[in-house]
Amino acid sequence: IxxxxxxxxxxxxxxxxxxxxxxxxxGIDNYLAWYQQKPGKAPKLLISAASNLQSxxxxxxxxxxxxxxxxxxxxxxxxxxxxxxxxxxLNSYPYTFGQGTKLGIK
Amino acid sequence: xxxxxxxxxxxxxxxxxxxxxxxxxGFTFDDYAMHWVRQAPGKGLxxxxxxxxxxxxxxxxxxxxxRFTISRDxxxxxxxxxxxxxxxxxxxxxxxxxxxxxxxxxxxxxxGQGTMVTVSS
Numbered sequence: 001i002x003x004x005x006x007x008x009x010x011x012x013x014x015x016x017x018x019x020x021x022x023x024x025x026x027g028i029d030n031y032l033a034w035y036q037q038k039p040g041k042a043p044k045l046l047i048s049a050a051s052n053l054q055s056x057x058x059x060x061x062x063x064x065x066x067x068x069x070x071x072x073x074x075x076x077x078x079x080x081x082x083x084x085x086x087x088x089x090l091n092s093y094p095y096t097f098g099q100g101t102k103l104g105i106k
Numbered sequence: 107x108x109x110x111x112x113x114x115x116x117x118x119x120x121x122x123x124x125x126x127x128x129x130x131x132g133f134t135f136d137d138y139a140m141h142w143v144r145q146a147p148g149k150g151l152x153x154x155x156x157x158x159x160x161x162x163x164x165x166x167x168x169x170x171x172x173r174f175t176i177s178r179d180x181x182x183x184x185x186x187x188x189x190x191x192x193x194x195x196x197x198x199x200x201x202x203x204x205x206x207x208x209x210x211x212x213x214x215x216x217x218g219q220g221t222m223v224t225v226s227s
């Protein structure tokens with residue numbers, strides 16, 4: 001199952017609302033997770049089961065979707081949110097990740 | 107504190123072998139599936155392999171199937187990745203990750219800091 005994220009690069013300002021889309025090549029129900037990765041650090045799980053916010057993750061992050069189209073939204077960007085974001089399907093082997101979306105400061 | 111610490115990375119020639127280890131602490135290791143994910147320099151994340159809590163279920167990426175073997179020792183709270191016939195495109199930072207679900211398959215909620223594997227002649 002291929003995952004295609006869009007956009008691959010995104011420039012935004014503090015306070016902006018941004019959305020990242022992840023499209024699956026076939027239906028994966030809600031078996032999708034989102035991770036945030038900062039340079040030199042391990043990925044951090046933000047959202048599981050398409051829309052379940054992990055404990056400790058700010059409520060400005062939200063996830064939605066089912067089947068083949070999913071969205072990660074950040075409602076009001078903070079300086080610490082500039083990072084790379086990956087979607088990840090866990091519906092079936094081989095598990096796959098999207099190619100990543102790098103969120104940079106405008 | 108839940109913690110995963112990888113070790114065993116290093117430099118190896120093409121065709122060589124390495125065994126990665128991941129020491130787990132701070133949680134009941136045999137309740138959770140475990141995973142290996144890699145990241146080539148400057149590239150994205152690539153799932154490598156997964157193993158269930160009881161070792162009864164195992165999966166591999168097509169790129170490593172037949173060359174890599176994932177295993178675990180629940181008595182030692184440890185996860186392993188035996189890597190044989192290494193190729194230059196196996197060069198990456200290898201992360202160990204814990205599944206979030208007890209006795210189920212879920213997302214990866216805890217990650218180690220990674221161990222680097224370099225494959226070069």
